[in-house]
Amino acid sequence: xxxxxxxxxxxxxxxxxxxxxxxxxxxxxxxxxxxxxxxxxxxxxxxxxxxxxxxxxxxxxxxxxxxxxxxxxxxxxxxxxxxxxxxxxxxxxxxxxxxxxxxxxxxxxxxxxxxxxxxxxxxxxxxxxxxxxxxxxxxxxxxxxxxxxxxxxxxxxxxxxxxxxxxxxxxx
Ligand code: IMP
Ligand code: MG
Numbered sequence: 001x002x003x004x005x006x007x008x009x010x011x012x013x014x015x016x017x018x019x020x021x022x023x024x025x026x027x028x029x030x031x032x033x034x035x036x037x038x039x040x041x042x043x044x045x046x047x048x049x050x051x052x053x054x055x056x057x058x059x060x061x062x063x064x065x066x067x068x069x070x071x072x073x074x075x076x077x078x079x080x081x082x083x084x085x086x087x088x089x090x091x092x093x094x095x096x097x098x099x100x101x102x103x104x105x106x107x108x109x110x111x112x113x114x115x116x117x118x119x120x121x122x123x124x125x126x127x128x129x130x131x132x133x134x135x136x137x138x139x140x141x142x143x144x145x146x147x148x149x150x151x152x153x154x155x156x157x158x159x160x161x162x163x164x165x166x167x168x169x170x171x172x
Pocket of ligand 2: 033034036037059
């Protein structure tokens, strides 16, 4: 039983693309956060009718079977020529603690984009982090559970699932 079914994801991605098409009539420079954003970006960008460029960054904050983020490592940094002077839209699978996107936004701001916005498919409820970074486009608000599928992994697996599933809570 999925938390979010494939058809619901499809519908929501189409709605988000519609909003992005309206806001960025002159084009947008997408920065996709690897690896989790792959299916989301792939589906979303094919619904964009504006001029689009795409670059990727890679961040890792989970080690093995952990279900809470550890220290962030930027494995593949932002490329300045993709963001300087551009209308930049960062796309990730999920906003959890906000650490990943917070660091990435700082990096990109230092490269003076014309504008900077964020888009995530999922936003996890984290009342314990009231000062979390804000996103401009959000697919679904979900409870604070660990989820897999549609790009999201548990210990490297599950990214290929076409729907999103909640994992059973960690023991202890
Ligand atoms: P944050 O830095 O804590 O916001 O975490 C964001 C990153 O952690 C996302 O880009 C995901 O790769 C990963 N992540 C956070 N929550 C989950 C989850 O429930 N399932 C799988 N990956 C997650
Ligand atoms: Mg990620």
